[in-house]
Amino acid sequence: MTDWNAMTDEDFRREVHQFFESEYPEELRHLPHRPTFAEVEHWHRKLHAKGWVAPAWPAEYGGMGLSAAKLLIFYEEQQRWGVNRGRDMGVQMVGPLIIKFGTQTQKDYWLPRILSCEDIWCQGYSEPGAGSDLANLRTRAEIDGDDFVINGQKIWTTMAHDATHIFMLVRTDPDAPKKQQGISFILAPMDQPGVEVRTIRTLAGETEFCEVFFDGARTPRENLVGELNKGWTMAKALLSFERIFIGSPSLAQNALGQLESFARGRGAFNDPVFRDRFAQAALDVEDHAALYARYADQLKRGETLGADVSMLKIWVTECFQRITELMIEAAGPDGGTIGPLQVGNVSVDVLASFYKARPTTIYGGSNEIQRNILSKAVLGLPG
Amino acid sequence: MKQTEENTQDQEDLRLLRESARTLFDRAGGNDRARKLRDAGGRWSAGMITELAGAGVFGVAVPDENGGLGMGLAAAGVLAEEVGRVIAPEPIVATIGLTIGLLHRLCPDHGMLKKAIGGETVLATAWQERGPTGVAPGRSCRFAGGKLTGAKAWVSGAVGVEGYLVVAEGDDGAVLTYVEAGAAGLNVDGRRQADGSALGELSFSATPAELLAEGAAVEAALADAVSDTTALAAAELVGLSGRAFEIVLDYIKTREQFDKPIGAFQVIQHRATDLHVMQEVAQATVREALSWMDCAGTDAQARARLASRAKARAGVAAKKITRDAVQMHGAVGYTDEFDIGLFLNRALVLSAWLGDDTYHRRLWLDARDKEGAER
Ligand SMILES: Cc1cc2nc3c(=O)[nH]c(=O)nc-3n(C[C@H](O)[C@H](O)[C@H](O)COP(=O)(O)OP(=O)(O)OC[C@H]3O[C@@H](n4cnc5c(N)ncnc54)[C@H](O)[C@@H]3O)c2cc1C
Numbered sequence: 101m102t103d104w105n106a107m108t109d110e111d112f113r114r115e116v117h118q119f120f121e122s123e124y125p126e127e128l129r130h131l132p133h134r135p136t137f138a139e140v141e142h143w144h145r146k147l148h149a150k151g152w153v154a155p156a157w158p159a160e161y162g163g164m165g166l167s168a169a170k171l172l173i174f175y176e177e178q179q180r181w182g183v184n185r186g187r188d189m190g191v192q193m194v195g196p197l198i199i200k201f202g203t204q205t206q207k208d209y210w211l212p213r214i215l216s217c218e219d220i221w222c223q224g225y226s227e228p229g230a231g232s233d234l235a236n237l238r239t240r241a242e243i244d245g246d247d248f249v250i251n252g253q254k255i256w257t258t259m260a261h262d263a264t265h266i267f268m269l270v271r272t273d274p275d276a277p278k279k280q281q282g283i284s285f286i287l288a289p290m291d292q293p294g295v296e297v298r299t300i301r302t303l304a305g306e307t308e309f310c311e312v313f314f315d316g317a318r319t320p321r322e323n324l325v326g327e328l329n330k331g332w333t334m335a336k337a338l339l340s341f342e343r344i345f346i347g348s349p350s351l352a353q354n355a356l357g358q359l360e361s362f363a364r365g366r367g368a369f370n371d372p373v374f375r376d377r378f379a380q381a382a383l384d385v386e387d388h389a390a391l392y393a394r395y396a397d398q399l400k401r402g403e404t405l406g407a408d409v410s411m412l413k414i415w416v417t418e419c420f421q422r423i424t425e426l427m428i429e430a431a432g433p434d435g436g437t438i439g440p441l442q443v444g445n446v447s448v449d450v451l452a453s454f455y456k457a458r459p460t461t462i463y464g465g466s467n468e469i470q471r472n473i474l475s476k477a478v479l480g481l482p483g
Numbered sequence: 484m485k486q487t488e489e490n491t492q493d494q495e496d497l498r499l500l501r502e503s504a505r506t507l508f509d510r511a512g513g514n515d516r517a518r519k520l521r522d523a524g525g526r527w528s529a530g531m532i533t534e535l536a537g538a539g540v541f542g543v544a545v546p547d548e549n550g551g552l553g554m555g556l557a558a559a560g561v562l563a564e565e566v567g568r569v570i571a572p573e574p575i576v577a578t579i580g581l582t583i584g585l586l587h588r589l590c591p592d593h594g595m596l597k598k599a600i601g602g603e604t605v606l607a608t609a610w611q612e613r614g615p616t617g618v619a620p621g622r623s624c625r626f627a628g629g630k631l632t633g634a635k636a637w638v639s640g641a642v643g644v645e646g647y648l649v650v651a652e653g654d655d656g657a658v659l660t661y662v663e664a665g666a667a668g669l670n671v672d673g674r675r676q677a678d679g680s681a682l683g684e685l686s687f688s689a690t691p692a693e694l695l696a697e698g699a700a701v702e703a704a705l706a707d708a709v710s711d712t713t714a715l716a717a718a719e720l721v722g723l724s725g726r727a728f729e730i731v732l733d734y735i736k737t738r739e740q741f742d743k744p745i746g747a748f749q750v751i752q753h754r755a756t757d758l759h760v761m762q763e764v765a766q767a768t769v770r771e772a773l774s775w776m777d778c779a780g781t782d783a784q785a786r787a788r789l790a791s792r793a794k795a796r797a798g799v800a801a802k803k804i805t806r807d808a809v810q811m812h813g814a815v816g817y818t819d820e821f822d823i824g825l826f827l828n829r830a831l832v833l834s835a836w837l838g839d840d841t842y843h844r845r846l847w848l849d850a851r852d853k854e855g856a857e858r
Binding site for chain 1: 617740845
């Protein structure tokens with residue numbers, strides 16, 4: 101097995117870039133929408149064969165075990181080439197949680213299936229009454245023999261219509277004195293009579309998220325991860341994985357690359373005002389990476405991330421939004437046009453990037469909630 | 484004293500006009516109508532055109548002697564705001580500002596003006612051309628021997644109209660011509676916009692066209708009509724953002740998280756307040772610009788400057804208000820099921836049309852510099 105971390109940064113970058121350039125399917129570059137697994141399966145097979153599905157996981161679980169610096173390079177090259185993340189909720193979200201809190205049996209069973217995409221995951225946290233106030237969730241799971249029986253509703257479940265499994269927070273003790281107690285973290289199969297999925301159209305006209313209804317759905321008791329009624333603490337740990345992931349420079353880097361080639365084609369770089377705004381955006385991205393590297397290193401050293409990781413998400417998502425707004429500006433009178441805009445030999449879907457950037461300040465803990473966290477937990481402000 | 488009385492009367496007229504337009508649009512279904520038409524393929528409603536014409540909408544800024552109501556641009560702005568509130572998909576501002584704006588200035592006696600005011604015909608106006616990096620600075624679409632050759636871009640309302648007013652280059656400068664929708668050698672490519680509408684790319688190869696006007700007057704009328712339309716688009720944006728703000732204000736009063744309405748959180752309160760201030764500034768700016776544009780002493784350059792000021796301010800406000808409104812809705816704001824997304828999408832289109840805020844800030848400063856130099 102290659103020790104990627106022993107390579108020089110330049111060699112590693114070259115190796116990653118070459119792989120993407122020679123193997124990544126052209127038709128999937130800069131995909132403007134979230135793909136179904138079927139659309140990206142051929143690519144996933146190559147990635148899997150190469151052992152590159154989970155760059156951040158430790159090598160013992162089938163990951164690349166990359167250091168923070170190498171991980172950044174990996175993501176940079178991925179974004180630069182317009183490589184789609186694929187269906188990575190398993191790799192990015194459940195995987196790390198199982199690695200941290202799962203039993204050996206759970207690791208042995210689930211992790212390889214995540215890597216091979218035999219199981220495709222979706223995240224069932226939010227409910228109609230439990231968004232920012234996630235602890236308000238009401239979906240019930242009751243023990244019945246060897247199973248949990250699940251009743252209730254999840255919403256905004258990304259790509260649930262194309263998932264085989266859902267990892268979810270459920271209420272297992274409705275009588276607990278505090279809302280945060282009595283919540284458990286369970287894994288459940290989607291393909292069963294008690295689970296119904298309805299897609300929801302976004303304002304961009306895509307169907308990427310869903311409502312999921314549970315009516316007597318079942319999952320074996322061994323699919324409980326961690327202790328019963330202790331799901332909240334674990335989910336918070338997972339949220340910090342999510343935050344560092346959403347806080348990673350990748351989306352903004354990709355958008356910046358698109359902005360640059362689009363704006364060059366449009367001749368926008370002749371304009372001093374645009375130059376300054378582009379430089380601002382470019383430095384916002386580069387300087388964010390400096391902060392990001394600090395947290396990625398902590399994570400690599402096995403340290404738990406503190407509340408301050410929220411900074412990354414606030415910075416990079418808002419930066420991402422500004423970049424996509426600049427793209428629209430550079431598009432001038434074409435700024436309201438749907439679909440790829442051709443300039444010279446590049447084509448950039450300006451609106452798709454804009455739409456993609458909007459909800460990043462909503463999901464993964466809205467930016468308002470992140471600011472609340474920072475002001476209380478980090479700055480120690482009263483209230 | 485007389486001045487004040489007149490002003491009060493004008494204000495009262497505008498208030499009545501606003502009320503009747505609002506009633507008309509609300510009865511027709513408000514923004515639900517826009518959603519239905521979009522889902523049905525992005526067309527507009529011919530019935531609505533007739534109804535609006537019946538209410539005098541299209542002739543509102545046309546002088547009485549040319550068959551209009553002679554109420555000026557301020558009144559057209561009132562209507563444009565109401566159009567924005569319900570994000571009506573009909574090309575109302577383009578018709579009032581460009582099509583009728585050109586016809587009544589250049590060929591008031593042509594039968595087409597009467598038909599356009601009466602809603603019997605809807606025409607789209609093609610004046611801009613696409614260059615390699617955006618809007619082409621000059622005009623290369625040629626009119627000679629009764630035929631047009633070349634291309635036009637960003638034609639609002641281009642799909643579904645009976646014909647086009649085309650500004651082209653004749654032997655002695657600009658000409659205004661008319662082309663029927665089905666004319667030989669005409670190709671119309673509708674590019675789908677975020678709000679479901681289409682912007683037309685027109686191409687002509689020896690397409691028969693009727694000459695409506697020529698000479699220096701065409702250039703002057705075009706400049707004036709573009710200024711009017713720009714300012715009216717600003718008014719439409721103001722109406723749109725005003726309504727978007729009302730929607731989000733309602734939402735934050737009712738959506739509960741952490742056992743209280745989210746509008747109880749101070750950060751939400753401050754954000755809502757900022758948007759409100761922004762909206763009020765935009766509305767005041769646009770209304771002021773329109774009424775100054777109505778003043779007899781305002782020359783073409785000053786009108787252009789005022790229009791740019793209005794569009795720059797309204798564009799900034801509408802973009803910010805609709806985007807923040809989506810944010811304050813949370814995930815439901817990102818769905819198509821909630822109305823706020825319709826407003827965000829329409830704002831994208833209206834803001835890009837005729838130039839966004841950065842573009843107009845530049846024009847504004849250029850115009851101001853020029854006027855300063857002349858003074
Ligand atoms: C594209 C997309 C994909 C998603 N995918 C998933 C998924 O796969 N799985 C899943 O479980 N969830 C998913 N979500 C849901 C997401 O986690 C929630 O949208 C988020 O938690 C916010 O909840 P909400 O939408 O109910 O907004 P609300 O909580 O109702 O918030 C509305 C507004 O109020 C603000 N607000 C709320 N409370 C406060 C406060 N105390 N102080 C200040 N401001 C406050 C918010 O910041 C927001 O601006 C997704 C959402 C989106 C948009």
